[in-house]
Amino acid sequence: MPAHTHAPHSTVTESPVITTTGLTKIYRAHGPRGREVTALDGVDLHVREGEVYGVIGQSGAGKSSLIRCVNLLERPTAGTVTVAGQDLTALVGRGPRAGRELRRARSRIGMVFQHFNLLSSRTVQENVELPLEILGVSGRERSAKALGLLDLVGLSDKAKVYPAQLSGGQKQRVGIARALAGDPKVLLSDEATSALDPETTRSILQLLRDLNRQLGLTVLLITHEMDVVKTVCDSAALMENGRIVESGTVGELLATPGSELASALFPVSGDASGDDRTVIDVTFHGEAATRPVISQLSRTYNIDISILGAAMDTVGGKQVGRMRIELPGRYDDNVVPIGFLREQGLQIDIQGQEPALVKDGAK
Numbered sequence: 229m230p231a232h233t234h235a236p237h238s239t240v241t242e243s244p245v246i247t248t249t250g251l252t253k254i255y256r257a258h259g260p261r262g263r264e265v266t267a268l269d270g271v272d273l274h275v276r277e278g279e280v281y282g283v284i285g286q287s288g289a290g291k292s293s294l295i296r297c298v299n300l301l302e303r304p305t306a307g308t309v310t311v312a313g314q315d316l317t318a319l320v321g322r323g324p325r326a327g328r329e330l331r332r333a334r335s336r337i338g339m340v341f342q343h344f345n346l347l348s349s350r351t352v353q354e355n356v357e358l359p360l361e362i363l364g365v366s367g368r369e370r371s372a373k374a375l376g377l378l379d380l381v382g383l384s385d386k387a388k389v390y391p392a393q394l395s396g397g398q399k400q401r402v403g404i405a406r407a408l409a410g411d412p413k414v415l416l417s418d419e420a421t422s423a424l425d426p427e428t429t430r431s432i433l434q435l436l437r438d439l440n441r442q443l444g445l446t447v448l449l450i451t452h453e454m455d456v457v458k459t460v461c462d463s464a465a466l467m468e469n470g471r472i473v474e475s476g477t478v479g480e481l482l483a484t485p486g487s488e489l490a491s492a493l494f495p496v497s498g499d500a501s502g503d504d505r506t507v508i509d510v511t512f513h514g515e516a517a518t519r520p521v522i523s524q525l526s527r528t529y530n531i532d533i534s535i536l537g538a539a540m541d542t543v544g545g546k547q548v549g550r551m552r553i554e555l556p557g558r559y560d561d562n563v564v565p566i567g568f569l570r571e572q573g574l575q576i577d578i579q580g581q582e583p584a585l586v587k588d589g590a591k
């Protein structure tokens with residue numbers, strides 16, 4: 229594996245910057261027979277300062293509800309939301325003073341939308357200036373700030389044009405510049421690349437990553453695309469039916485036996501070539517990724533190993549990967565070599581072991 233892979237400098241700290249506890253959102257349809265939909269069912273989310281955190285899940289899992297509750301665009305039914313040390317839920321519906329504080333706190337949370345939400349009647353610069361107008365920033369200061377942000381997102385030559393004259397990727401860059409106008413500590417991204425082609429998606433993700441690194445900006449993004457998580461996220465959570473069912477840093481997920489997210493990030497396939505074989509998935513990450521463990525295994529135990537499938541990649545600047553290998557003999561014959569692999573710090577998942585035990589038991 230190449231040792232020269234450029235690992236971007238990580239700015240992740242242990243301080244929590246977004247925390248939700250028991251976050252619950254129940255939508256109630258109007259009318260006496262209104263149906264209830266529980267979109268969030270007690271979500272505990274912990275996003276650390278300086279990380280890019282991805283929430284992934286299928287349509288209807290509750291991702292949009294989560295991100296909209298984090299900036300209080302949607303009022304949670306229960307639970308708390310703390311952003312940068314401030315309990316936002318405590319400010320809801322508590323009179324004009326708390327309302328002002330909530331608006332101020334919100335200006336420290338940038339939001340990027342799937343369909344950009346730009347005003348077509350305003351130029352690019354005027355779109356970026358909009359949040360500053362709302363904050364009461366003077367004309368000259370607004371203009372200087374907007375031009376600086378457009379430069380940061382690579383659009384300094386587009387200040388005077390209208391959104392209709394821009395490509396989708398350029399529109400999203402304007403959306404990002406606008407989201408940064410209030411100097412947020414946190415950027416929320418709601419499917420920011422879903423409306424873009426793959427190449428533009430890559431450039432927007434790269435921009436988010438660069439802003440994360442340069443500005444120490446914490447990014448919480450929701451997506452239904454595993455590739456987005458793989459490209460930019462330090463940590464990820466999987467949502468199903470309004471709950472977080474798995475979460476952690478990419479490394480932690482890869483080290484979790486049976487992690488759905490880990491196998492979705494690194495899918496490997498391949499079937500055993502016969503009954504009398506043991507198929508195992510080996511996950512490499514960190515330092516173990518650079519050692520020749522498979523050839524050591526083969527030499528130490530004098531066994532022939534077949535590689536059935538493999539996926540290697542760089543996630544958040546770190547080499548990670550999975551390999552599905554086949555060893556001769558049944559599981560009982562391979563306890564020692566498998567122990568050897570585990571001792572090397574590798575994550576080992578034995579394919580079909582549990583179903584086989586169940587089947588054996590049923591015989």
Ligand SMILES: Nc1ncnc2c1ncn2[C@@H]1O[C@H](COP(=O)(O)OP(=O)(O)OP(=O)(O)O)[C@@H](O)[C@H]1O
Nearest residue numbers: 255265266267285286287288289290291292293294
């Ligand atoms: N305003 C609303 N009123 C009633 N139900 C809603 C409302 N918004 C969302 N829901 C319901 O809440 C559940 C979660 O929706 P949400 O949009 O949060 O999921 P999602 O994971 O973002 O899905 P998608 O990727 O399709 O946007 C769904 O069953 C949805 O129908």
